[in-house]
Structure formats: C-alpha cells, structure tokens
Amino acid sequence: MKRKTTMILLILVCTILQSTVCEMIAVGQIKPNLLIILTVSFGLMRGRRDGLMTGFLCGLISDIFFESIIGFHALLYLWIGYYSGYFYRIFYDDDIKTPLLLISVCDLVYGILQYGFLFLMRGRIHFFYYLGRIIMPEVVYTLLLTIVCYRILYQINRQLSLTDKRSVDRIV
Amino acid sequence: MRKTTNENALSLVCVLLIGISFLGEGLISPVKQVSGFVITPIQKGINGLGSWLSGLADNFEDAVSLREENAQLKERVDQLTVENTQLIQNKEELDRLRELFELDQQYEDYEKVGARIIAKESGNWFQIFTIDKGSKDGIKKDMNVISGSGLVGIVTEVGSSWATVRSIIDDNSSVSAMVSNTSDQCMIAGDLRLLDEGALNLVKLTDSDNKVHVGDKVVTSYISEKFLPGILIGYISELNNDSNNMTKSGLLTPVVDFRHLQEVLVILELKEYIPSDTAAILEEEEGLSGGGSGNGKAEKETEAAPDGEGRTE
Numbered sequence: 006m007k008r009k010t011t012m013i014l015l016i017l018v019c020t021i022l023q024s025t026v027c028e029m030i031a032v033g034q035i036k037p038n039l040l041i042i043l044t045v046s047f048g049l050m051r052g053r054r055d056g057l058m059t060g061f062l063c064g065l066i067s068d069i070f071f072e073s074i075i076g077f078h079a080l081l082y083l084w085i086g087y088y089s090g091y092f093y094r095i096f097y098d099d100d101i102k103t104p105l106l107l108i109s110v111c112d113l114v115y116g117i118l119q120y121g122f123l124f125l126m127r128g129r130i131h132f133f134y135y136l137g138r139i140i141m142p143e144v145v146y147t148l149l150l151t152i153v154c155y156r157i158l159y160q161i162n163r164q165l166s167l168t169d170k171r172s173v174d175r176i177v
Numbered sequence: 178m179r180k181t182t183n184e185n186a187l188s189l190v191c192v193l194l195i196g197i198s199f200l201g202e203g204l205i206s207p208v209k210q211v212s213g214f215v216i217t218p219i220q221k222g223i224n225g226l227g228s229w230l231s232g233l234a235d236n237f238e239d240a241v242s243l244r245e246e247n248a249q250l251k252e253r254v255d256q257l258t259v260e261n262t263q264l265i266q267n268k269e270e271l272d273r274l275r276e277l278f279e280l281d282q283q284y285e286d287y288e289k290v291g292a293r294i295i296a297k298e299s300g301n302w303f304q305i306f307t308i309d310k311g312s313k314d315g316i317k318k319d320m321n322v323i324s325g326s327g328l329v330g331i332v333t334e335v336g337s338s339w340a341t342v343r344s345i346i347d348d349n350s351s352v353s354a355m356v357s358n359t360s361d362q363c364m365i366a367g368d369l370r371l372l373d374e375g376a377l378n379l380v381k382l383t384d385s386d387n388k389v390h391v392g393d394k395v396v397t398s399y400i401s402e403k404f405l406p407g408i409l410i411g412y413i414s415e416l417n418n419d420s421n422n423m424t425k426s427g428l429l430t431p432v433v434d435f436r437h438l439q440e441v442l443v444i445l446e447l448k449e450y451i452p453s454d455t456a457a458i459l460e461e462e463e464g465l466s467g468g469g470s471g472n473g474k475a476e477k478e479t480e481a482a483p484d485g486e487g488r489t490e
Binding site: 017020021022023024025026027028029034035036038040053054057061064066067068069070071074075076077079080083084087119120123124127129131134135138139143 | 183184187188190191192193194195197198199208209212213216219220223224227295296297298299300301302303305307341348349369370372373436
C-alpha cells in the first residue's frame with residue numbers, strides 16, 4: 006500500500022517537474038526527459054510489471070495534459086518500462102553503468118518512435134536534422150540528469166524494499 | 178504468465194484510448210477536467226516559487242544598474258509623452274476617418290483577459306503550453322491568444338481554471354494570413370526545423386504584381402476560419418519564387434519572443450463563422466488533431482502542414 010502511494014506520488018511529482026522545472030533548465034530549448042529516467046529505473050530495479058505500470062501512468066498523465074490523442078505516449082512508455090524490466094535479473098543495484106546505458110538507448114528509441122509517428126507521418130522527411138537537433142541532445146541531457154536522479158531513485162527504492170520486508174516479517 | 182497478460186491488456190487499453198480520442202473528444206474531456214483540477218494549482222505554485230527565487234537573485238545584480246536605468250527611463254518618459262500626444266491626435270483623426278468608412282466594427286478593441294504560462298509540453302517536439310485561466314474566466318476553445326506585440330497562438334483545450342494553447346511556431350500550426358499593405362494572401366506555418374532561427378515558414382503567397390518585399394508586415398487574414406482579422410504576426414525576412422512561378426514562399430520573423438514568453442492575453446471573442454457543410458466536417462476533424470498521423474487534414478486551415486514547400490534543402 007505504502008509502496009503504491011509512494012510510486013503514484015513519485016510519478017505525479019516527476020510529470021509536474023517535467024512540465025515546469027525542466028522548462029527552466031532547458032539548454033538550447035532542449036529539455037531532459039525525467040519520465041524516461043523514472044520508467045527505466047523502476048523497470049530495472051523492480052522488474053517488468055512495475056516498469057510497465059510506471060511507464061503507463063507516466064505516459065497517461067502527460068497525454069492527458071498536452072496531447073489530444075490519449076494513449077499514445079502511454080503506449081510508448083509502457084513498452085519502454087516493460088522491456089527495460091527484462092534487464093532486472095542481470096543487473097546489480099549499485100552499478101550505475103547499466104542504467105546509464107539503458108536509459109540512453111531507451112531515450113533514443115523513444116525519440117525515434119516519436120519522430121516516426123508524429124513527424125514522418127506528416128511528411129517531415131529530414132530525419133537527420135531531427136536526430137541531430139532534437140533526439141541526440143535530449144539523450145545527452147537526459148544521460149547527465151540520470152547521474153543525479155538515479156541515486157535518489159535508488160535510495161527511494163531501497164527504503165521501500167526495507168519497509169516491505171519489515172511488514173512481511175511482522176506478518177510471519 | 179500473469180505478467181504477459183498484464184502487458185497485453187494495458188497495450189490494448191492504450192490502443193482503445195487512442196481509438197476513443199479519435200472518435201470523440203467529448204468522452205475524454207471529463208477525465209481531463211478532473212486531472213487538470215488537481216495538477217494545475219501545483220504547477221502554478223512551482224512556477225511561482227521558481228520566479229520568486231530567480232527574482233531574489235536578480236535583486237542583488239540589479240541594484241547598481243537600477244539607478245542608471247532610472248535616469249535613462251525618465252528621459253524616455255519625457256520623450257514618449259511628447260510622442261504620445263502626437264499619437265493621440267493622430268488616433269482621433271483616424272477614428273473619425275474610420276467612422277467615415279464604417280470600418281470601426283472590424284478594428285474595434287477586443288475584450289481580453291491576461292493569463293500566465295504555467296507549464297509547457299513535456300517533450301521537445303511540440304510548442305504547446307498551459308495557461309492559468311480557463312472557462313471560469315470566459316475562455317473558450319479556438320480563442321486567439323496574443324502577447325503585447327502580436328499573435329501567439331490559439332486555445333485548443335479548456336478546463337475550469339486552465340487552458341492549453343498551441344503556439345503558431347508549433348510544427349502542427351498553420352495560420353492563414355495576408356500581407357498588410359497589399360492584402361495578398363498566404364499561409365504561415367510553424368516548423369520545428371526553424372527552431373534556432375525562431376522563424377516561421379511563409380508559403381503559398383500569391384503576389385502576381387510583385388509588390389511584396391522583404392520587411393513587409395504580415396497580419397492574420399480576414400478569410401481565416403478561427404483567427405480574428407488584422408492581428409500582427411510578424412515581418413517577412415526572406416522571399417523566394419516557388420518552382421511553379423505562381424506563388425512565393427519564404428520566412429517570417431514573428432514579433433513575439435516565444436522563448437521568453439511568460440504572460441499572454443486571450444481575446445475573449447470568437448471569430449464568427451457560419452460553417453458550410455465542408456466546414457462542419459472539418460470542425461469534426463479538429464478532434465483528431467494534436468500531432469497524430471495527419472493525412473486527412475492537409476487542407477484544414479489551422480492544422481495544415483505544408484510539406485516544407487517553404488524551404489527546400
């Protein structure tokens with residue numbers, strides 16, 4: 006119960022930060038993507054199911070706020086969370102290299118998918134411009150932000166796991 | 178096993194939701210209303226905090242330069258007072274002439290409401306933002322948004338105390354406009370590729386007399402479906418002949434500084450438009466907008482996406 010409340014709060018906080026604070030720290034009009042960091046981190050630390058739910062909620066909230074097509078970003082984030090959950094077993098918690106790599110790859114894929122669905126379909130064919138001006142800068146900026154954010158998310162997850170364990174012990 | 182079911186089920190939900198949003202906006206808007214009601218106050222608060230903090234830092238920097246600026250500004254006030262008196266005289270003359278031509282209806286002062294930008298779209302692809310005024314303040318969908326100097330965009334969604342605005346530099350946006358001194362029609366389309374220049378595409382300019390020049394003023398057209406006529410958009414900064422030799426295209430520098438936009442004005446007046454049959458169909462299609470696949474809406478005015486005719490690379 007406590008875990009769920011914390012997760013929902015965390016997702017809400019991240020979506021709000023994404024639309025307000027990230028705008029203020031944008032470099033060259035490019036914002037980092039906090040939601041990818043959150044989704045992939047929880048996919049990695051908690052497995053497929055939690056990654057899936059986190060991604061779904063993150064996407065859904067940003068859809069509700071800014072897109073008239075509800076569900077598009079929810080679907081993208083859902084897939085990202087789910088597939089990053091596959092790395093759950095082969096990953097050690099305190100190692101930051103795996104999340105860094107995975108988050109970059111996910112952000113890249115996310116950017117390319119966004120381009121494909123929202124821009125290529127409208128006849129915007131200059132893929133390399135968008136790759137160089139929008140997608141790659143976002144990946145790099147997100148990567149930098151991951152170094153800071155991942156530690157925080159990792160600590161939150163550890164605290165939650167500890168309380169979970171304790172409550173299980175008490176029941177037993 | 179259970180995990181797989183979960184993924185498939187949720188994917189299905191998403192696809193379903195996409196379908197629903199294509200079919201009708203009415204079904205989702207209650208959800209948007211409720212969530213907007215919860216989140217908007219928080220966004221407002223965070224933004225307030227941010228500007229308070231930056232204001233605090235600016236205080237220290239500015240103290241010295243303020244005195245200097247004050248002296249300059251006083252000088253400027255004198256200058257402007259003189260100018261203002263002249264302008265008032267001119268305006269009175271203009272008013273009389275307008276009455277004469279019965280044009281005052283068209284250029285009357287619109288009722289406006291000021292609003293603050295509280296959030297921007299979360300990705301880097303679109304230029305959509307949220308303002309802190311909504312239906313409670315009389316805002317409706319398709320109302321025009323301006324800032325002090327010119328056109329900013331159009332209201333796309335309205336909640337009780339918030340509204341989302343798509344700015345004219347958004348990749349999906351396209352405004353029908355005209356050159357103010359020759360009344361030649363053209364389209365002004367936003368383009369993400371012009372992000373760095375801060376410019377807009379100007380396409381389909383019909384200028385058979387070759388009277389339009391770089392530097393000419395471009396305003397919203399009276400044939401526009403959603404934009405009120407005569408709102409300043411910007412100035413032409415580049416002009417080339419299209420390969421068909423009938424129309425021209427180029428670039429337009431907007432008068433609004435979109436990067437530093439914080440407050441906007443919403444004109445509380447909708448363009449009065451009697452929809453014909455085709456227009457009614459287009460209105461319905463409006464629900465599909467917002468960045469999905471845009472195949473069916475190429476002719477639609479506010480959504481049309483001229484395929485980079487303005488810039489050939």
